[in-house]
């Protein structure tokens with residue numbers, strides 16, 4: 001890890017104009033890591049542009065620096081270097097980045113086991129709870145000052161990616177770093193209130209429709225899979241944007257006796273985004289890879305073309321195969 005950090009620190013010292021990017025459909029870790037690193041670079045007096053293809057979900061707009069994020073790279077660049085955070089594949093960094101001619105040296109900072117090491121320098125640590133943890137490590141290694149604003153961003157990154165420290169990814173290191181970030185000014189209740197106690201009413205209207213699609217499928221003594229689905233029509237009726245359904249998949253996994261929860265989110269004509277959550281007995285990253293996606297052992301996803309019932313049947317089959325292959329723990 002140290003040599004890769006040394007190389008990245010070299011890049012940091014040599015450059016003046018930096019780009020920081022993260023994945024499409026950004027969530028807490030993507031946004032927190034992106035903003036934390038961007039603010040750290042600016043603190044050094046560097047010119048740092050933060051780019052996300054997609055809008056920042058409303059509940060993360062309070063994060064320091066959020067208003068400085070750009071959603072197009074047209075006319076920007078060249079850059080001396082680009083830092084990509086929390087993203088396993090280059091094509092998930094947004095169209096403008098993929099088409100960018102002069103990103104400079106690409107430093108890939110990520111914790112997805114499925115990362116394909118697309119960077120010139122790859123700091124990929126699947127053992128890290130969040131990319132935010134690695135940005136924290138990088139700031140420490142490069143002696144960058146972690147201000148209160150940076151601490152809030154990195155705390156949110158770790159907090160959200162560990163499911164509020166509920167997942168097995170909540171390692172001693174995650175707690176230690178989060179504790180340090182609290183010492184540096186991140187306020188746990190303030191963050192919780194803004195991130196978890198601040199949902200728009202339309203989220204509940206949408207959730208009511210989504211919960212009515214619940215299907216719990218028995219797997220012959222091997223646990224169960226529960227599915228939920230959300231259609232474009234439901235989004236329309238609730239007046240909700242697509243990110244309003246973020247996290248709904250956890251309602252499927254949270255049922256007694258259920259090993260795997262799945263959410264099927266319609267995102268176009270005969271196209272669905274599938275989110276899978278496991279309690280640990282099934283590696284859903286592996287399931288997702290067979291459909292061209294990726295993620296973590298207990299949280300993964302992919303997009304798939306076809307009708308809802310057909311896609312559901314294929315996913316249930318794939319999970320059933322894993323459940324009965326002796327992989328259940």
Ligand SMILES: [Mn+2]
Pocket residue numbers: 029030086111129130131161
């Ligand atoms: Mn992450």
